[in-house]
Amino acid sequence: MADESIIKLFEGKKVRVVWDEEQEKYYFAVQDIVQVLTDSSDVKQYIKRLRSRDIELDSMWGTICTPHQFVSTDGKKHAVNCSGLQGIFRIIQSIPSKKAEPVKQWLAELGQQRIDQMIDPELTFQMAVEDYRRKGYSDKWINERMRSIEMRKELTDEWQRSGITEHKDFAILTNVLTQAWSGMTTGQYKKFKGLTKENLRDNMTNIELALNTLAEVATTEYSRQSNPQTMEESKRVAQEGGSVAREARETMEKRLGRSVVSKERASDYILPEKPKKDVEELPYDDVTEREK
Numbered sequence: 001m002a003d004e005s006i007i008k009l010f011e012g013k014k015v016r017v018v019w020d021e022e023q024e025k026y027y028f029a030v031q032d033i034v035q036v037l038t039d040s041s042d043v044k045q046y047i048k049r050l051r052s053r054d055i056e057l058d059s060m061w062g063t064i065c066t067p068h069q070f071v072s073t074d075g076k077k078h079a080v081n082c083s084g085l086q087g088i089f090r091i092i093q094s095i096p097s098k099k100a101e102p103v104k105q106w107l108a109e110l111g112q113q114r115i116d117q118m119i120d121p122e123l124t125f126q127m128a129v130e131d132y133r134r135k136g137y138s139d140k141w142i143n144e145r146m147r148s149i150e151m152r153k154e155l156t157d158e159w160q161r162s163g164i165t166e167h168k169d170f171a172i173l174t175n176v177l178t179q180a181w182s183g184m185t186t187g188q189y190k191k192f193k194g195l196t197k198e199n200l201r202d203n204m205t206n207i208e209l210a211l212n213t214l215a216e217v218a219t220t221e222y223s224r225q226s227n228p229q230t231m232e233e234s235k236r237v238a239q240e241g242g243s244v245a246r247e248a249r250e251t252m253e254k255r256l257g258r259s260v261v262s263k264e265r266a267s268d269y270i271l272p273e274k275p276k277k278d279v280e281e282l283p284y285d286d287v288t289e290r291e292k
Contacts, residue, residue: 013032013035014032015028015032015033016070016080016082018068018070019196019197026084026196026197027068028083029068029080030047030081030082030083030087030088030091031080034050034091036099037097037100037103038099050094053094057094064086068081132202141206147213148201148209148216151216151217151220152213154220155216155219155220155223156170158220158223158224159223162228163230164234169231172235173234173238174186176242177215177216178242179242180239180240180241180246181211181215181244182208182249193262205262207260207262208261208262211245211248215246216241217241218242220241222237223237249261
């Protein structure tokens, strides 16, 4: 786990948070979350009683909680149980506090949204478009991003067809492909751009996104033609697909006289939202794809 930690505020109270670079996850100090939601005078005793009341939670405690060293006000390091969001949500479900009710209600709404999306997958597309719009992306960018998402889905479908089913194997193949054209693994690329939990593709420039999509399309077509049967064969195909985009990148960089792999992030090139005019917005019906 990363050595550095950060402090985030929750309703004006401090919640210690640490970023795990290897797992690409935030871990939150459990006792800080419980303290915020209960105002307990002895949060450690409260957690003990909480676990004794919820036998199922107690049985999974060692799985959802991981000790992490935090520096306290006296300058000494102390081990504090931390948990990822899924574990934190499970703990919150067991807290009989009015302050926890809004969080529980929010989780229930998320669950309902997920069920609705499973019944009508088109809702997922619509929600993705609206989420991107709220972040300040233009409709033109969103359109290109949705197309890249479809290309990504075709690639993952092809990997599944060739026998790739484990999440870690998808990540390995993605790293092979990304490194082949950009010179960096996905994790290195995100670090290069100063990202943590943010999606790398959502923070690529138009050129980077186009090259990444080219690499994925080429890999998909090469895989369909060569029909790899093992993970090693799929890795070689991903390397070949990435090399197509690398050649395109090198050609472009030679003409431009600069690297097209940039530290720019979404926040660097999203323009401030302009005041809306009193005109009816046209329906945005060109986006009908989703990312797997």
